[in-house]
Amino acid sequence: MGLLSGLLGLASDVDVAAVRRDLDPVLIPDETVEVAFAIVRDLVVFTDRRLIFVDKQGMTGRKRSFHSIPYRSITMFTVENAGTFDADCELTIFVSGQPQPFKRELSRGANVVGIQKSLATGVLGRR
Numbered sequence: 001m002g003l004l005s006g007l008l009g010l011a012s013d014v015d016v017a018a019v020r021r022d023l024d025p026v027l028i029p030d031e032t033v034e035v036a037f038a039i040v041r042d043l044v045v046f047t048d049r050r051l052i053f054v055d056k057q058g059m060t061g062r063k064r065s066f067h068s069i070p071y072r073s074i075t076m077f078t079v080e081n082a083g084t085f086d087a088d089c090e091l092t093i094f095v096s097g098q099p100q101p102f103k104r105e106l107s108r109g110a111n112v113v114g115i116q117k118s119l120a121t122g123v124l125g126r127r
Helices: 003-008 016-026 112-124
Strands: 033-039 042-047 050-057 063-070 074-080 088-095 102-107
Touching (some): 088 112
Antiparallel strands (some): 050 063, 074 088
16 A cells, blocks of 8 residues: 555545556556546546546547646645535646646545645655
8 A cells, every 4th residue: 555545545536456457558667556536537646656637538538638747846736625606626736837737627526635635745745
């Protein structure tokens, strides 16, 4: 069990083993998936080295876009939960060298606490 998994226990929304198998072609040989969260059809995957957003597109979801952000490149992040009248949450990641932050809307039921803890662990626990 990795560091993030140990911190979060069973807080992940999806089966890490299934995500590992699915992402095997894009992971480097010794990279491990620590925890993953489902956001509607998409995934937010925390490995021991980077954050990967998997955006499933189209009717079948077979077309996918991968956004990979190494933890060392993240300078700041915000996770905003849904308020009483808000329909969704928002995740904003500021990446070194990028003029615009990376934004992702999260569904109201997204595990924002787990995502917050995973990001903090990845960014602050840099090697």
